[in-house]
Amino acid sequence: MSAPDDLAATDRVATPPAVRGSGLTLAVVLLAVFVVPSSISGTAVALPAIGADLDSGVAGLQWVVNAFNLAFACFTLAWGSIADIIGRARAFAAGAALYLVASVISAVAGNIYLIDAGRALAGIGGAAIFAAGGAILSTIFTGTQRARAFGLFGAVAGIGVALGPSLSGVIVEGLGWRWIFGLHVIVLAVALLGSPAVFRAVGGVRRQASVDFAGAGLFILAMLALMIGIVQGGEWGWTSTAVLGSFAAFVVLLAVFTAVQRRVAHPMLDLSVLRDRRFVGVSLVTVVASFGFVTMLTYLPSYLTTVGGTSTALAGVLMVLLTAGVLVCPLAAGKLVSRGVSPLTLIYVSLACLVAGDAAATVFGPSFSVGVVALPLLVIGAGMGISTGLVDGQALDAVPAEKAGMAAGVVNTMRLGSEAIAVAVYGALLAAILRSTLTTGLPASGAGDPARVAGDLATGNLAAAARTAGGGAGVTDFLVRSYDDAFHTILWVLTGICLVLSLVIVALLRKPAQVVA
Known part of the structure; x- marks a missing residue:
């Protein structure tokens, strides 16, 4: 999430202290932000129901959580750089759209593997929402208004974490686990309907920048190798060739990633x-x-x-x-x-x-x-x-x-x-x-x-x-x-x-x- 901070510093002089439509933009950003932490904490409540309904094994069910966390962790920095190139409002809207599509996939999935894929895609979208959302607030607010906006940003994230489990529990009991993802679809659809206000408020601010694709790719592959080894260790055997190979691949990829980061001009x-x-x-x-x-x-x-x-x-x-x-x-x-x-x-x-x-x-x-x-x-x-x-x-x-x-x-x-x-x-x-x-x-x-x-x-x-x-x-x-x-x-x-x-x-x-x- 480095790019949003750098961008904020670059654009601060050119950004007026009060941007027209800033209140609506703040509401749109916070609405999308709420979905991400509530999804992280709330999906865990639905795991037993998902496992029972889809007759899933423990490894597949673990990836409902792990796929999201892994994708979110790996793509947060990358989205900061991408927002530099395509524009913050466009990156935010792309993230919300990805999350919406991913939630549809999870809601209608007939097997655990499709849910896992949907959750991974949701993690990528969630990373964009957080990285670009923070940059948007830095762009349109200054001084005490900026402090208040980021205070609300943190508060909404905290509320999402706190309410996610209880809200999901009620939904699972009353409507079924699929409606947890259905709720995400509804909320993000509303956020996307308000995205034109974000585009008007932020404008087409862009900057020539290069994304460290090599670093991002190596980091993602290293984390994936580590996660596969940990998650599948019990099922495949901790001394199996596949598990030991996963851990070895993690070490090698991490070493290569470190070497690349020392050599590129703008490392991830x-x-x-x-x-x-x-x-x-x-x-x-x-x-x-x-x-x-x-x-x-x-x-x-x-x-x-x-x-x-x-x-x-x-x-x-x-x-x-x-x-x-x-x-x-x-x-x-x-x-x-x-x-x-x-x-x-x-x-x-x-x-x-x-x-x-x-x-x-x-x-x-x-x-x-x-x-x-x-x-x-x-x-x-x-x-x-x-x-x-x-x-x-x-x-x-x-x-x-x-x-x-x-x-x-x-x-x-x-x-x-x-x-x-x-x-x-x-x-x-x-x-x-x-x-x-x-x-x-x-x-x-x-x-x-x-x-x-x-x-x-x-x-x-x-x-x-x-x-x-x-x-x-x-x-x-x-x-x-x-x-x-x-x-x-x-x-x-x-x-x-x-x-x-x-x-x-x-x-x-x-x-x-x-x-x-």
Whole structure:
């Protein structure tokens, strides 16, 4: 997302402080922006229903989330450069149109692979909406109006994350999972109807620029190879030629990408910003948030319906406890900083909340009360919310002003890339642990294929897993216990990852800002 920042700086003098139609343009941009985070958080609630309806395996179902996250992470920077060349309004409209088409594909899909393809296309469109949308606001607003516009931009994104699960839960219960994507179609169609106002407000601002196609292609291929290895590891075997080949391809592609970035005139990622300890330390906070918060946001609804026996709608409502902090804490953190509280102190608090919250979430079980689980979820959400409002500003403060735009791109790449990896790691661990547990636990009862049972259970389809296991007294209880045990094991793994990363961050931030060796 570096290009929007650079463009804003270039065009600021030529842009009037108040652009005609700016209010309508702001509304159109915010409407499209709302769809993206609500889709990310809300689609997770529908995974069990999608898996049951389409009889999908765990790997295919994981890609409903992973395909979107991967595409969004890989194309955010590329869309910033593309917006330079074709114009911001045109890039925004193209992104909204891509997302709309992708949502239609997902809504009418008859198999999981078509949904996966639709979600990947939606991720590409979502990257354009965010990259071009931010550039549009920078173009038409100045001074306090710009600050207010970006405040609304962040608030709408937070509202989308917070309301996505509960809204999707109600839709799944009342209309069916396909209408989640149908709602995206409706909202984006309205946004596209308002896009002429965006074109009038922004105009045809363009600039001669070159897109780092080589860097973008290598980065996308490297991330894809890594994700394939993680997601398919349990199904293909972690020592299989295909999985080891995927990881090897990731290493090679990443090395080539690094070499290319050092040689091109306008790299997609300026690797020089990674030499500053403070910048690296603050940027790694986004990785902790991915493992500590985003994984729970994605997979907790399946746990609640499978182990807790809650309805999809109730699971969505309970997720508000997790997402409430994303709405409240960024504003609270900003006020504390304005009153003299050190931003680094608040970042340390956010890390502590993520570690402690994941550890405390082990209180979840087949029989739980809202009062018991509310505290861990609120703490995890607070950890995410506190850091959300501080990381970007602190990271940009650590680099020279002329590199601020590129640094913003690096932070967003680390944030979105780590989200995709964290979600994939969670899904792979869940499938592997369940497969191991059921392979040793089911044969004694003469049950069906343990791998198939594990696949059904990992997708949250408890009924199908019980049928495949042969039914009978105690089978369903055994499956629920197995899922519960796997969930708790993964929670401790996530806690450990967050703790180790937090210690690394503290070590980096405690040292004077200097070049890393």
